[in-house]
Amino acid sequence: MRFSALKILKEALTGHKGWQPMWRDPVPQAEYDYVIVGGGGHGLATAYYLAKEFGQARIAVLEKGYLGGGNVGRNTTIIRSNYLLDGNEPFYEFSLKLWEGLEQDFNFNAMVSQRGILNLIHTDAARDAATRRGNAMLLNGADAELLTRDQVRAMYPWLNFDNARFPIKGGLLQRRGGTVRHDAVAWGYARGADMRGVDLIQNCEVTGLRIEGGRIRGVDTTRGHIGARKVGVAVAGSSGKVMSYAGMRLPIESHVLQAFVSEGLKPFIDGVMTFGAGHFYVSQSDKGGLVFGGDIDGYNSYAQRGNLPVIEDVIEGGMALMPAIGRARLLRTWGGIMDMSMDGSPIIDKTHVDGLYFNGGWCYGGFKATPASGWCFAHLLARDEPHKTAAAYRFDRFLRGAMIDEKGQGAQPNLH
Amino acid sequence: MIINHPILGPRDAAEFVYLGDAALINRPDGMTASVETFHDYLYLRDNPAGEHRELWYHEQGDRSWLVVTRNTVTHEITKVELARDVARAQGRSK
Structure with a gap:
C-alpha cells in the first residue's frame, strides 16, 4: 500500500474505509x-x-x-558507528550509511533522526581511549569529535559535572548517530x-x-x-x-536486557548520551519519554523480563549522571532476549x-x-x-x- | 531471584556473580585434550530454554560456588547444591 497526502485527505473525508493492509x-x-x-x-x-x-x-x-x-x-x-576494532567499524559505518539513505530507499518514514550520540569521559584514561576510538572512526570514514568539558557543558548544562567520584571531563561526539522509529x-x-x-x-x-x-x-x-x-x-x-x-x-548464550521509559517530559535531551563510568544511556523520544537502559541482567534467560536489582543499578547510574530526573516517574520497563556471543x-x-x-x-x-x-x-x-x-x-x-x-x-x- | 544457599539459607541473587553452564566444571585435561576439545569447552554452549544447571559464585557472602538448577523461561529455581559436592560426586578430588 502507498501513502500520499491526497490519499489521507480522501480517507479523512470518506470515513477511513479504504485503507488496505501493508502486506x-x-x-x-x-x-x-x-x-x-x-x-x-x-x-x-x-x-x-x-x-x-x-x-x-x-x-x-x-x-x-x-x-x-x-x-x-x-x-x-539508537544508531551509531562509534566502534574501535577493524572487524567492527567498517561494518557499522556501512550500516550508518544505509540508515542515512533508508527512508528514500524503501520509501517509508522511519523517522531517522541524526541527533548525535555523546559518550561522556570521566578520567584521563577514558579520554585517551576516546581519542583512540575517535581516530579509528575517522580512519574508517566515520565522523567523530572530541569535546572538552566546556563544549559538553554548552550542550547539557544540567549534567552532574562535579560528581566527586565521576566528574565529567569531556566527551566523544558522533553527530551522525541518533535514533530511529x-x-x-x-x-x-x-x-x-x-x-x-x-x-x-x-x-x-x-x-x-x-x-x-x-x-x-x-x-x-x-x-x-x-x-x-x-x-x-x-x-x-x-x-x-x-x-x-x-x-x-x-x-552464544541468551540473556535478558531490560529497557525503560519515563513519563513524558518537556524536551531537554536533544541527543543520545552515554554515561561512561557506570553503564547508562539515555535519549528522549519524540513523545517526551526518557528512553534508557544499562547492563544486561547477567544470567541465561528466555523470559523477556528481568529482575529488580538491575533496575536499581541502571537508575542509580542515571541519577549519578543527571540528578534532575530524580522526580520523574518510571512509566514502563521491559526485557528482550539478547543473543550474547562470547x-x-x-x-x-x-x-x-x-x-x-x-x-x-x-x-x-x-x-x-x-x-x-x-x-x-x-x-x-x-x-x-x-x-x-x-x-x-x-x-x-x-x-x-x-x-x-x-x-x-x-x-x-x-x-x- | 532468591537463591536458597545450602549453608546460608535464602540469599538475594544480587549477592552472587554468575558464570554460566555447570558443564564448565568438567574441564578437559590441559595436557592431553586437543585444541578443538578446549575450543568446544570454552566457547560453545547448550543454551537451553527451560531447565539449566549453572554456576553461581557467592561473592558478597561465603565465597562458595553453587550449582543452581533454574528454569531460564520462568526464572524458577528448583535446586541448589554446593559445586564442591557436585564435582566430588563426579569423581573430582576437589
Whole structure:
C-alpha cells in the first residue's frame, strides 16, 4: 500500500474505509529458493535486500509470531558507528550509511533522526581511549569529535559535572548517530519486501531443519514442511534453539536486557548520551519519554523480563549522571532476549550444512546493525561469500584466536 | 531471584556473580585434550530454554560456588547444591 497526502485527505473525508493492509498474508508455497527464519529487523532486511539488491526471487520469511514482534520492537532505537576494532567499524559505518539513505530507499518514514550520540569521559584514561576510538572512526570514514568539558557543558548544562567520584571531563561526539522509529524499520522493510514478491509468513514457527546428505532441503514448521534451496537463520535470542535442529552448539548464550521509559517530559535531551563510568544511556523520544537502559541482567534467560536489582543499578547510574530526573516517574520497563556471543561481536557465516546460513550473536547491539546485517546476510546467501565489511564475523574466529572483543573483557558473555 | 544457599539459607541473587553452564566444571585435561576439545569447552554452549544447571559464585557472602538448577523461561529455581559436592560426586578430588 502507498501513502500520499491526497490519499489521507480522501480517507479523512470518506470515513477511513479504504485503507488496505501493508502486506499480503500469503499461504506458504511448497518450496522456495530462499527461506529466511525470523521476521524481525534482520530477517526482513535480509529478504528486502535479497530481492532488491541481489535480484533474487522465490523468497519467504517465516516468523513464529507477528512481524517485528521481537527485539526490533523492544530496543532503545539508537544508531551509531562509534566502534574501535577493524572487524567492527567498517561494518557499522556501512550500516550508518544505509540508515542515512533508508527512508528514500524503501520509501517509508522511519523517522531517522541524526541527533548525535555523546559518550561522556570521566578520567584521563577514558579520554585517551576516546581519542583512540575517535581516530579509528575517522580512519574508517566515520565522523567523530572530541569535546572538552566546556563544549559538553554548552550542550547539557544540567549534567552532574562535579560528581566527586565521576566528574565529567569531556566527551566523544558522533553527530551522525541518533535514533530511529524502530517499529517503522520492520514495517518499511516488510512492505518493501512484500512489494517485491517476498512471502511474509506469520504465525509459522520452525520446528526442525530438514537436512539430507549434509545439505539443507527445507524446514519443518507449525504450518507444514517448506522446501528450500537455502535457509538463512536470523532469530536473535532463539539462535541456540533453531541451530540445535542442525546439531549445532553456538558460541552464544541468551540473556535478558531490560529497557525503560519515563513519563513524558518537556524536551531537554536533544541527543543520545552515554554515561561512561557506570553503564547508562539515555535519549528522549519524540513523545517526551526518557528512553534508557544499562547492563544486561547477567544470567541465561528466555523470559523477556528481568529482575529488580538491575533496575536499581541502571537508575542509580542515571541519577549519578543527571540528578534532575530524580522526580520523574518510571512509566514502563521491559526485557528482550539478547543473543550474547562470547566476544560481544556477531556472526554472519555459513555452517557445516550446505545451504544453511547463520546470522546472530548481536548481543544488545543488533538494532543499529539492521540494514548492514540484512545486506551482508543477503550477500552471503546470494553469492556464497561474505560481504567485505562482514568478513571477520565468522564462527571459526574463536578457534583461530581472532576474537573481536570490542570491550577487551575476555570471552564471557555477561561481561560484554 | 532468591537463591536458597545450602549453608546460608535464602540469599538475594544480587549477592552472587554468575558464570554460566555447570558443564564448565568438567574441564578437559590441559595436557592431553586437543585444541578443538578446549575450543568446544570454552566457547560453545547448550543454551537451553527451560531447565539449566549453572554456576553461581557467592561473592558478597561465603565465597562458595553453587550449582543452581533454574528454569531460564520462568526464572524458577528448583535446586541448589554446593559445586564442591557436585564435582566430588563426579569423581573430582576437589
